[in-house]
Amino acid sequence: MNRELRIERSLPKFAAAKVAGLLSPGRGSSYGPLSLVNADPLDLPADGWLTIKPRLAGICGSDLSTIDGNASRYFEPIVSFPFVPGHEVVADADIDGVSRRVVLEPVLGCATRGINPMCPSCAAGNLGNCERIAFGTIEPGLQSGFCCDTGGGWSQSMLAHVSQLHVLPTDLSDEDAALIEPAACAIHAALRGGFTGGETVVVLGAGTLGLLTVAALRAFTPVENIIVAGRYPHQVALARKFGANNTCPTPELARLVRSFTGSMAYGNQLTGGVDAVIDCVGDSASLTQSLAITKPRGQVVVVGMPAKVSLELTTLWHRETSLVGAYAYGTETMHDGVRRRTFEMAIELASTAHLGQLLTATYPLDEYKDAIEHAANAGKRGAVKIAFDMRQVSK
Amino acid sequence: MPRPGFVLEVDKSTPPTLFWRGEGFSLEKLPADRSRVIYAPEPLPALDDIDGAIRHALLNPIDQDPLPTLLFPGMKLTIAFDDVSLPLPKMKRPDIRQRVIEAVLDLAAEAGVDDVHIIAALALHRRMHEFELRHAVGDRVYDAFAPRGMLYQHDAEDPTLLSYLGTTPQGEEVEINKRAADSDLLVYVNINLVAMDGGWKSTATGLASYRSLRHHHNPDTMQASRSFMDQHKSELHKSNWRMGKVMVDSGVKVFQIETTLNNDTFPSPFGFLSKREWEWSAKDRASFIGTKKALDRTPNRIARKIFHNIEAPHQMTSVQCGEVGAVHKITTEHVYKQQLVEVQGQTDILTMGIPYISPYNVHSILNPILVMCMGLGYYFNLYRGKPLVREGGVIIMTHPTPWEFHPVHHPSYIDFFEQVLSETTDPHVLSAKYEEKFANDEWYRHLYRTSYAYHGVHPFYMWYWGSHAMQHCGRIIIVGGEARSVRRLGFTPASTLNDALELASDVVGRSPTITHLHAPPIMIADVT
Amino acid sequence: MATRPSVPIPLAARRVTARAVRSTRRTTVSVRSTIAKAGFPYRKPSVPGGISVPKEPSKLGANFDTEWARSPVANAVRAVVTEGPLRMLVHGVATPSVYGADRLEDFKPRDDEDARPLIFTPNHHSHLDTPLSITSIPMPWRRKLVVAAAADYFFSSQLKGTAAALMLNALPLDREATGRKSMEQITDLIADGWSLVIYPEGGRSPDGWGQDFKGGPAYLSSKTGAPIVPMFIDGTGAIFGKGMKRPKPGKTKVVFGAPMTAAEGESTRRFNARIERAVSILGDESLTDFWTARQNAAKGSTPDPKGPEFQSWRRTWTLNEQRKRGTTGLRVRQKRVWPEL
Known part of the structure; x- marks a missing residue:
């Protein structure tokens, strides 16, 4: 049985x-x-x-x-x-x-x-x-x-x-390995942005996916600044550990991005903003926020699984924002053109970044x-x- | 005859002491036999004929020719006046500035002067709202000058409106308002509420730009100003005086008019706030109980509105004008006459109730940074000689310290609180790492110039204001403060005064001496 | 800044008022005619031929007794009338803006003292001036205020006199004779702490321009030590000037000047001239602004409220020009200098 x-x-x-x-x-x-x-x-x-x-x-x-x-x-x-x-x-x-x-x-x-x-x-x-x-x-x-x-x-x-x-690999613990699948998703999301170097990226949401995305961005992309917005203090602390250079509670994100990028604002919309937002939440509020803080012609990568959302897309139209999804994994093209299997990269990340530390409890x-x-x-x-x-x- | 200030030794029969707590207050029992309470002197009598006194001063200046002889047809006359940060609370109409400006204008009209500009010398403070300008200069002056663009506010961020005058021997750049610098005569109308105000600080700070201000508004200067209420021991003032010399040398002619007010701070229903507790009459006690009960049931927003609508019955105790330095000496004497209280020896714990208002939140919110600035910047520095609290001692403030900011008046404060203080509270570190970025942020500049926002760098100045106290004290405790905002400030929250005293005992031992600064009304402790 | 918001009365309200006035008039007429028909004892008896009725000394005019109108009860009634119907009437018809009341601040009593009496000397164009002054004069003085009114006009009948005394606290002032009695009475009242509204021009303007100031107020001030508050009222002439049958609602402005007292050794004549000049400057201030008025005063070019020297139509023409300037000139709100919050 x-x-x-x-x-x-x-x-x-x-x-x-x-x-x-x-x-x-x-x-x-x-x-x-x-x-x-x-x-x-x-x-x-x-x-x-x-x-x-x-x-x-x-x-x-x-x-x-x-x-x-x-x-x-x-x-x-x-x-x-x-x-x-x-x-x-x-x-x-x-x-x-x-x-x-x-x-x-x-x-x-x-x-x-x-x-x-x-x-x-x-x-x-x-x-x-x-x-x-x-x-x-x-x-x-x-x-x-x-x-x-x-x-x-x-x-x-x-x-x-x-x-x-x-x-x-035999030296990889079960706990580290348990995070390989979500890490693969995160790596895929991080590479979906096609970053070529020097970008400022916001990771919105600091749950498992958000944190892994931060680790993936640091490990496999040449982005310069990673700003992480999370709801809970332990999340943002982990984000720093994984390589975010700026973190804040979610309600403060717009102000942080404004001041970080030296942008102006009209209403809730920044005039400038970050190059990309990787939205690991995926609800109406997070997507609205993502669009508001992305610079013109920037992109919003949706990693968090959305369901039905309601969005004001005038800003997307006016500022020519790209809204792209990121699901699962397969084979990735790195910024230097090398192609690798996502899972291989995830196994590597699991051991280098000790992803097992994210596994809080088992039942x-x-x-x-x-x-x-x-x-x-x-x-x-x-x-x-x-x-x-x-x-x-x-x- | 008003009674001088008084230091009460608390004994077993001393009634509980009034502590301000923002838009409210409480009565606290201080430990007997080792506590003192410092009370301000009673209000000095006001001048009888205020307008007459002003006119007399204008005609008989110190170390300078009478004003009428300095005025001539075809001249450029600029009148600058102190902004909304003075006096506190705002005084009943007519404001002293209105009286002085009208008197100056009378003489100017008699002398046939046409080209007169009136400028609010607000440095990096927020622009004043129309109703505030009307309150300060009066409707007549406002209606006559503002619609023609002849009454306006200094803009420290418009390079075309600034004039660079050179540097002091110490390399401090002096850049002030162009109109003021280019005028044949600059008349400065000051209100000297505390000893820090006035003198060359009026012009060298009030009409200056960031480029100039950063030379004395920084952690080093502030830590070396002991205190900035005592101009002879204040690096802040020395720097301003050096800049004043540069101005004089480059031909700026200043006619300084300084006024002092008595400390008649609260109108009749709130009279008990400035009284000594054991002298509270039945009426005072009734109004205390009534006010407190009512405030407990009033939403914060409304309570704030009520308090900010209080108009103080301040009256003028002196007016003098002429050469800046000479005038300011006399002014300072008058301020000291009203505010000095002799205090014997320092204390282990200094307690202070933080009221609803500071110079930087008139008609606004006393946000956590301003709570810090009030306690560690202003109250701590209300001394001459030695600080009231000994080195390594503890400061206990009472204030609710809500995580709340006025989004229009204090936008850069919000970012400072969220982004800078979450990283460090060390004035030197945050100055080096963030000050430039905030000072040059285009968005803050825009809000400062076109809206009613304090300049981007202003929260840093607030932090520097408290830097000497932070360096001096072993621990800072806020009683009744919202824990997360108190911690963000780097201080310790406590829920009651007794808890706070308990927490303080780690630093100052089991039976420390305690001194309570019973302000407002404001006083200066002359510590020997 | 106007301390009174201008509230235009809606058309409907005006209609209702007009209707009320008409119906009151109708009632009065009908009551009168009923009494007329009824005859003695409902009417005055006719006098038999050859008998002369001894004339009682007149209790009207300057002899009108107004003492009762300053009793506490009458004061209370008047306070209610002033703050209620009178204020409503003034606001409805004259929409006043009050300027310069802050100049009186120093004379306000501190603590429990009594208010120091002041003598208010407005220019005079209309019967509206008195209600307007009473409702505009700031608080401690408003409650203890008498108005010097023409004995020959306001106290010509018992009814008129009683009403004037009760509602406005009017005092009969004899215009013809240099009425010793009136002056003494006023002096006593001022000594008692009563403030006074008195029109130095002596009567309403016949043509919309000002008239020469008479020495009475200056004399009263010198005698009692009460400071003169120069006061300028603009706009009442156009609303209900002399000779107008019904008021034409409009806007008015009341400007208070700084209180002034006779200088050491200053003659009443000179002091009077100074008062007249102060009112003229206030007039200039109300039409232009404080600074312009000051400059004009210093240059000696304050426009004369008494109007130009020449007579005939040009006088009226100039007056209209000035009125136009008053409402459409500088007073029109200039562009906002700072944005609203």
């Missing part, structure tokens, strides 16, 4: 989760579609698939929004129920008869779906942009952890395609309600990343 946390498709439960989530973030875990079950192991869908045993699996913002019923309807056709969440997975895998510690690259692209020839994006190495995530030998699902055929990290065992696995699967609530209130409770720990059980 396989113990796993599973999300069912149940409209009343989603509705209940939404109400509970509104009352208190994370409470959707008690009333919503998530439940701890003992399930039969899944069948391997095709060649190249194998069973892996998760060791640590992080709780991501996108998981939380699903649990609290806040996820966008956009995802409906690209997920398949019931699924086991968890796509930030460090696991044990039996590869060619040798037990190895691996990290999962969860995107379910053409390679995993047995699609040949691959879609143009996959062919170009831009795995995150795969155009076939709802087709092929397995059910729809943009990543492991959103697909009914693969299972997910919040369980004792799941399935993975051999192309999804990256073997970890066994049985205490999933506490875990989810802790994760949903991470900032408030002085935490950054929360993960499930399946090692005790497997030992």
Whole structure:
């Protein structure tokens, strides 16, 4: 039997989760579609698939929004129920008869779906942009952890395609490795800006993603100034540690940018501003703020998963701001033209920047309600990343 | 006959002492047998015929010819006057500046002078609102001059309106208002509320630009001014006097008119604020209780409005004019006559209640930086001889210190508080790292020139004002202050005076001596 | 700055007032005619032929007794009238702006002293001047204020006299004879602490220009030591000048000058001339501004409120020119020098 946390498709439960989530973030875990079950192991869908045993699996913002019923309807056709969440997975895998510690690259692209020839994006190495995530030998699902055929990290065992696995260096701790997947997202976001040197960049939001973006900007791009706005003191302190040269509480950001860039202002809009804002929050307020503090022809990179937002775009039109998204990872082009796999870079960053320090607490699967609530209130409770720990059980 | 200042030794039967707390006050019991309370002298009697006295002074100046002989048809006459930062609280109409300016204008009209400009000498302070100008110079002068552009405010950031006069032997650059420098006569109308005001500081500071001001408004000068209320021991004043000499040498002719006011600070319903507690009548006690209860229930914004509408019954105690240095000597004597209180010996803990107003928040908010400036800049420096508190002693202030700023008047203060103080509170460090950037910020410059904002560099000056006290004291505690803003200032928050005394004991031991500065009304402690 | 905001009365309110006036008039007429019809004893008895009724000494004119009008009760009634209907009337018809009241500040009583009496000497164009003065004079003096009024005009009937005494605290002043009695009475009142409004021109302007000042106020001031407050009222002539049947609402301006006393050894005649000059300068100040008025005064070119020497239509013509200047010239708000908050 396989113990796993599973999300069912149940409209009343989603509705209940939404109400509970509104009352208190994370409470959707008690009333919503998530439940701890003992399930039969899944069948391997095709060649190249194998069973892996998760060791640590992080709780991501996108998981939380699903649990609290806040996820966008956009995802409906690209997920398949019931699924086991968890796509930030460090696991044990039996590869060619040798037990190895691996990290999962969860995107379910053409390679995993047995699609040949691959879609143009996959062919170009831009795995995150795969155009076939709802087709092929397995059910729809943009990543492991959103697909009914693969299972997910919040369980004792799941399935993975051999192309999804990256073997970890032996000297890298599980804790550092648990941050590799979000770090890959952050690296992708940092490189999405195409910075060529000397830029001033604002990272808006200093949760896991924001902090990792700061680390990625410092490690892989030639930007000069990184300004970080975060809600909580421990977040901004970590941001400084990761290489931000200026930090502030979020309400002070506009003033800090104004004075940092020596800009003028009309209303809430700066006349100048920073070269780019990497928005790791992704709601109406943060996007509005991002547009207001970006210089003309600057860019706003949206990393935080937005849902429905309402935005005044006159400023985008008038100041010719670029608004670009940044999702997942694949292959990156560095400013010097070198191309590298994002996950390779993330594994490197995990060890050089000791990303494990962001992992505040781990919970066994049985205490999933506490875990989810802790994760949903991470900032408030002085935490950054929360993960499930399946090692005790497997030992 | 008004009674002189008084130092009360607190004993067991001493009633609790009044402490100001911003837009409010409280009564605090000070420990018996080791506490003192310093009370200001009572208000000196006002001059009987004020207008007559002004005219007499203009006709009989010190070390200078009578004003009428300095005036001639076709001349350029400039009248500069002190800005909204004086007096505090604003005085009942007619303001002393109005009386003096009208008297000067009468003589100018008689002499057939046509070209008269009247300039508010506000240096890097905010522009005055129209109603404030009207209050200062009176409606008649305002209506006659402002619409024609002949009454305006000094702009320290318009290079075309500034005149560079040279440097002092110490290399301090002197740059002042061009119109003032080019005039045949510059008449300066001053109000000398505290001993720091007046003299060459009027012109060399009030009409100067940042380029000039930075030479004496800096941490080194301020730490070497002990205190800046005592011009003979004040580096700030020495620098201003050197600059005055440059002005005289380059042909600027100044006719200085200085006035002193008595310390009749609060009108009748608030009369108890300037009384000694054991002399409070039934009426005083009733109005204290009534006011306090009412204030407790009044939203802060409204309480602030009520307080800023208080007009002081200040009256003029002297007016003298003529040559700057000679005039200022006499003025200072008059100020001392009203304000000096003899105090024996220093104290371990100096307590002070910070009121709702400072020179820089008239009709505005006393933000945390100004709380610091009031306590460590002004009150700490109200001494002659030695500081009231011994070196390494503790200062305890009472003020709610809310994290609140006037967005129009103090925009650079907000950035200073958020961005500079979050990094360092060391005046030398922040001066070196940030002052230039704030001083040359185009946005602050724009707001200073066209809106009602203090200049970008002004919060730094506030910080420098307190730099001597910060260096001198072992700990600074704010009672009743919002904890996060007090900590941002680098001070210690405490919820009650007893807690504060407890905290202070780490620094000054278990039974320290305590001195409370019962101001306002303002006094200067002559510490021997 | 105007201490009184100008509140134009809405048209509707004016209509209502007019209607009220008409209906009152109608009622009065009908009551009178009813009494006329009724006859004795509702009417005065007719006098039988050949009998002469002994004439009682007149209680009207300069002999009108106004002592009662300064009793506490009458004072209280007057205070209510002044702050209520009178002020409303003045605001409705004359929309006054008051300038220069700060010049009286030094004369305000400190602590519990009584206010020092002052003699206010406005120029005189209209019956409106008195209500306007009373409502404009600042507080400590407004409550203890008498107005010298023409005995032959205001005290010609019992009703008029009573009303004037009660509402305005008017005192009969004999214009014809150099009424010793009136002067003595006023002197006594000033000694009692009453302030006085007195028109040095002696009567309303016949043509809109000013008239020569008479020596009475200067004499009173020298005798009692009460300072003269020169006062200029602009605009009432156009609203309800001499000879006008009904008021034409407009704007007025009241300017107070600095109080003045006779210098050591100054004759009443010279002091009077000085008062007249002070009022003229205030007139200039009200039309131009403080500085211009000062400069003109110093140059001796203060416009004469008595108007030009020449007679005929040109006098009126010049007056109109000046009025135009008063409202559309310098007084029009200049461009804002600093932006509002």
